[in-house]
Amino acid sequence: MEEHGKSRVAVVSGGGTGIGRAIAHALAADGYEVFVLGRRRAVLDEAAQAINDALGAERAHALCADLRQPEWVAEVARQITNGAGTVDVLVNNAGGNFAAHPQNGLEGVRDDWRTNFEGNVLPAVLLTHALLPRLRRPGGRIVTIGSIAAFRGPATYGGSKAALHPWSAELAVALAPEGIAVNVVAPGYVTETEFYGDRMGQELHEDRCRRAPAGRGADPSEIAALVRYLAGRDAGFVTGQILQANGGALLGRG
Template identity: 35%
Template sequence: MIRNNTSLECSTLSRLIVVTGASAGIGKATAKRFAENNDKVLLIARQEKRLTQAAEEIESSVPGADVEPLALDMSDAGSAEVLQSHVRATGLPVSGLLCCAGAVPQSEGADTQDVKSVLTEWREAYRANVMTSVVAVEGLLPLMADGGSIVLYSSIAAYRGSGGTGGYGAAKAALHSYVHTLATRLGSRGISANAIAPGYVADTDLFGGRLPAARETMLVRQTALGRAGDPVDVAELGFYLCSKPGGYVTSQILQINGGSHHGV
């Protein structure tokens, strides 16, 4: 039930929302946004200490937040069974799955590499950015509520390419095809599937603190709005896609980049 004609807030009945990559950046901001809506949020990430800290931060800033951290590597197929077990224990179906987990391979950006290094980079790009989504989605599909929402996280790099040998951009582009396939597969259940493709977003761990100041300045100057994105900007879009007003949006790649790349 919507409070009024303009509000995106959802019913006071608790929904179960699963957010991967929830220990920092866009994932943590996304988990917090759903916690503010009184949803039960299951936070997933690899590093248990950082994940616990993220959950504690959300609990301290959102009174009454119902959040649960669960340390898992979602590129490991075995994690799907553990995740399924925790979801079943809640007694709730999954209303929203937001796969924020992702990373730029550390070798990305090198000008020249031997074939072995190139293959290592591409495998890591797909492991971190594609398989983390596939394992989460396929594992939770049997436990998703009809009318639920799946949101994957792409990147402006899927349109522009990326540094190094391009493994990161190619991995993100692979999610676009997966989204369209999911939307077709799940449409009969009323489940929407979309991807969000952010441009440069500050205050994330994506570049591991390696982004030079000159590069950051250039990325900001490329935007029409003259500023970097904020994790909260992206979190709001994810929240909308999981709301009743966003329910008819499916099989879409939604760019959010301040105008640094125009829609196609």
């Protein structure tokens, strides 16, 4: 995708696996130069290579960083914009449930809140603020991946995702006059990710599927499709929203 002869640029945090990888693939297929960010170099390199091989074009680029750390974030922002470049689409997808079970007294309670807050809020907030001066005006897009957990728990993970709602709303109001749209996409259970780590197995998978009236989890591509829509030119008037994709799971099974 080109505008005035220049490639359009997308940044996807956590783009090496799961939902982020599907988003990176979808945006690269739409013609964006896509920077995929994460902490594991080998995972990012493999993802970027697979996307480029599938598309037959060098559109995905791996950048390694722990996005909880301001100095890493500043460095990747510098590499992405390379002095004067513009970012068209920023997808804040990096995150997860980092609570360690079982909890160990008050220190455990504090640590679960702290690690989830740091792991879900800081990557989105720091990366956004680092790239904000470089976002396309008008036409830029910020999409942050929240969660159904923000509406119903689990508490420390859901609470950290819920913190992204007022932050995103405030940004939407502040950036609307500059032509930048800011939204949250809140998935329910999504398959084919590393989110559940070693805990995922047939039993847990079936339990998560049962919770949704649709009777299944989402494929990562179904979440990517929403992000692709929000990133597109036709979605410029959609801002300040939380778009949920959960197969009806918040409604229960009736």
